[in-house]
């Protein structure tokens with residue numbers, strides 16, 4: 001059931017913030033992990049070559065640390081995903097889903113503030129029909145601190161109903177978070193070590209663990 005796990009990340013770091021502890025735990029349990037990184041930065045869109053190289057190094061380090069056996073990096077333009085047609089995105093996801101054949105899928109939350117997250121959610125959701133992707137057994141939405149809960153409106157809520165005990169993995173998750181040094185800020189900035197630790201405590205308090213990650217179960221078939 002948990003053997004083949006695919007996490008879909010609009011940007012590198014979403015996978016770690018949303019499910020880093022759970023991924024570390026699944027890896028220790030023997031699961032095979034794959035990482036689909038949808039967007040990337042490039043010199044074409046104004047990033048320095050040093051920054052682009054640094055990002056690639058970070059991705060390698062994170063992949064090694066978490067234990068991803070496969071990394072699919074689509075390198076689509078970051079913050080401009082809505083300029084890519086939905087059909088094109090679905091086609092590219094479909095190739096990855098059919099190649100890896102995940103059983104468990106982690107997606108960004110549908111109502112996150114960032115349009116890239118919403119677009120990625122929709123494209124990935126289009127690749128979950130059982131008759132086209134029969135391997136998929138469980139689909140979970142993860143929360144990304146700094147994006148989830150920052151949309152406005154009643155529909156922007158995240159309702160965690162599935163919790164994973166990461167008490168033994170929180171410190172290692174924070175080490176992975178620290179690899180993305182340039183994305184971190186000073187508390188109360190949401191992407192700070194203090195805020196990430198606090199969210200783990202809140203999700204843990206909701207589920208009876210010292211530290212947890214919360215997910216929204218979108219579909220499961222057994």
Ligand SMILES: [Zn+2]
Nearest residue numbers: 010011014114
């Ligand atoms: Zn993101």
